Amino acid sequence: MNYPMNIAKSLKFLTQTLFLLALTANLGFAQKTYSKLPVSQLQSVYEKYKEPAIAHRRFKHADLQPLIQKHASAFKVEKLGESVDARSISSLDWGNGSIKVMLWSQMHGNESTATMALFDLFNFLEGKNDGNDELRNLLNSELNLKFIPMINPDGAEAFKRRNSLDIDLNRDAISQISPEAVILKKARDDFEPEFGFNLHDQQTYYNVVNTPKQATISLLAPAYNYETEINEVRGRAMKTIAGMNELLQELIPGGVGKYDDAFEPRAFGDNIQKWGTSTILIESGGYPNDPEKQEIRKINFMIILNALHQIATKGYENYSTEQYFAIPDNGMQLVDLMINEMQVKVNGKPYPIDLVIRRRESEANGSYYVSGSIDDLGDMQVYFGFETLDATGMEFTLGKVYPEAFESVESISQEKALELLRGGFLAAKVKNGTARQLHNLPIQVLKSTEKVSGGWMTGSAPNFFLSKDGQLKYAVVNGYLIDLQNPKTQEYKNRVL
Numbered sequence: 001m002n003y004p005m006n007i008a009k010s011l012k013f014l015t016q017t018l019f020l021l022a023l024t025a026n027l028g029f030a031q032k033t034y035s036k037l038p039v040s041q042l043q044s045v046y047e048k049y050k051e052p053a054i055a056h057r058r059f060k061h062a063d064l065q066p067l068i069q070k071h072a073s074a075f076k077v078e079k080l081g082e083s084v085d086a087r088s089i090s091s092l093d094w095g096n097g098s099i100k101v102m103l104w105s106q107m108h109g110n111e112s113t114a115t116m117a118l119f120d121l122f123n124f125l126e127g128k129n130d131g132n133d134e135l136r137n138l139l140n141s142e143l144n145l146k147f148i149p150m151i152n153p154d155g156a157e158a159f160k161r162r163n164s165l166d167i168d169l170n171r172d173a174i175s176q177i178s179p180e181a182v183i184l185k186k187a188r189d190d191f192e193p194e195f196g197f198n199l200h201d202q203q204t205y206y207n208v209v210n211t212p213k214q215a216t217i218s219l220l221a222p223a224y225n226y227e228t229e230i231n232e233v234r235g236r237a238m239k240t241i242a243g244m245n246e247l248l249q250e251l252i253p254g255g256v257g258k259y260d261d262a263f264e265p266r267a268f269g270d271n272i273q274k275w276g277t278s279t280i281l282i283e284s285g286g287y288p289n290d291p292e293k294q295e296i297r298k299i300n301f302m303i304i305l306n307a308l309h310q311i312a313t314k315g316y317e318n319y320s321t322e323q324y325f326a327i328p329d330n331g332m333q334l335v336d337l338m339i340n341e342m343q344v345k346v347n348g349k350p351y352p353i354d355l356v357i358r359r360r361e362s363e364a365n366g367s368y369y370v371s372g373s374i375d376d377l378g379d380m381q382v383y384f385g386f387e388t389l390d391a392t393g394m395e396f397t398l399g400k401v402y403p404e405a406f407e408s409v410e411s412i413s414q415e416k417a418l419e420l421l422r423g424g425f426l427a428a429k430v431k432n433g434t435a436r437q438l439h440n441l442p443i444q445v446l447k448s449t450e451k452v453s454g455g456w457m458t459g460s461a462p463n464f465f466l467s468k469d470g471q472l473k474y475a476v477v478n479g480y481l482i483d484l485q486n487p488k489t490q491e492y493k494n495r496v497l
Helices: 005-034 039-049 061-070 113-126 133-142 153-158 179-191 232-251 268-274 294-313 321-325 414-422
Strands: 076-082 088-094 099-105 143-148 195-201 217-220 256-258 278-284 334-346 349-364 367-378 384-390 395-397 400-406 425-430 444-446 464-468 471-477 480-483
Touching: 039 113, 039 232, 039 294, 061 088, 061 113, 061 153, 076 179, 088 113, 088 179, 099 113, 099 179, 099 294, 113 133, 113 143, 113 195, 113 278, 113 294, 133 143, 133 294, 143 179, 143 294, 179 268, 195 232, 195 268, 195 294, 217 232, 217 294, 232 256, 232 268, 232 278, 232 294, 232 321, 268 278, 278 294, 334 480, 414 425, 414 471
Parallel strands: 099 143, 099 195, 195 278, 217 256, 334 384, 334 395, 400 425, 425 444
Antiparallel strands: 076 088, 088 143, 217 278, 334 349, 349 367, 395 464, 464 471, 471 480
16 A cells, blocks of 8 residues: 555654664663662571571481471472482472473582572572562562472481492482482483572682682583583573672672583583583582581572572573683682791701691581691692791791690690690690590690601691790691690681590
């Protein structure tokens, strides 16, 4: 049909105007939908919904069962199967949306930080009338969530990495020797999630490479082949991580690393990515003065909730894979104690050396002790110490064992232990004590041996003094540094030897 010129122009103008109005409206809606959650909102939500029944990281399977049942009315709770030692493994499902997201934690029994955060998240999702219903309704309408907390309950019981077959579940995705691996694989295959969150802890010695900053959180979109190629599935995970990192830089500036993406053909994360689920690895590392990882638990809660919001709104499309690759890599350059320029004598000749010490945890009597070890020595300039001592002019000096035995650990006070150290004694004997008995004294306590081991070479137990001009200045006891003139308050995790 032909229109007069002025009518045709008017129609064209009207069409263009309507298009621009629609575009503007859509952009405005997109900006509103994709805006990230404010840190203040995430923090207040966490404080309100933190699960009070879990206050430390060494909880067990039995501790979680009443908490799971507490949510049975708001979540679909299903027993997926049992572990080697017949402990139940359950899932909790929530949401009526079309986007499926699966989150699993504690594949390694001693990596429990994210499990705590998941129970905080359950409390939040079940809440109402707190000013956050709009967010909850969005997540409920867009997402279908499946949570599997504590995949390795037998490992959690002993607070160890592996399961009761001594198998690393994260190397059992293909062979599926372990019942826990079979359960996780079947859950993924039956549910067919679009997104997956693989929740772990990493050693506290990880740093943001070549910096003294601890990698409190490390992130990864695992590779699905040896070439570490990027397809749409992995690309979605990378973009989601870029959005998570934007939030993390507000929470822990400079404290985020990118985990190594070398392909591991046996690992769950790599294979779940390969099977078509956009997989995001979260590794919880260390944070200053947070031995029970309660601050990192809070960070986990905030970034997981933020990521679910991203997925629900497709907000990850606002980010790029380039932003993901801009996240600095993880390093492994942190140590508990670094001593610089300590003088050691070999064949009567003094040599100045640096040495680095790490203290690793072992389980005992429902808690843990640490065992210090000299990890390396020589030129240690590539390392960063949580504690560093310039020992220029100080000499390595061996310690002694106090000759008279005390009745028990309890009969040695902190003041008495320091008095012994100042007298050149690194260890004290006791008449009564139990194997692996824990104590918090700044001295080695002996029951089954008459000698205290110590040295300065790699692998040696770090028990020695630092002296200057014949005067003892510092003691190093099981890797703890003690200023003999001005001892600071610190927590010692030692055991009777």
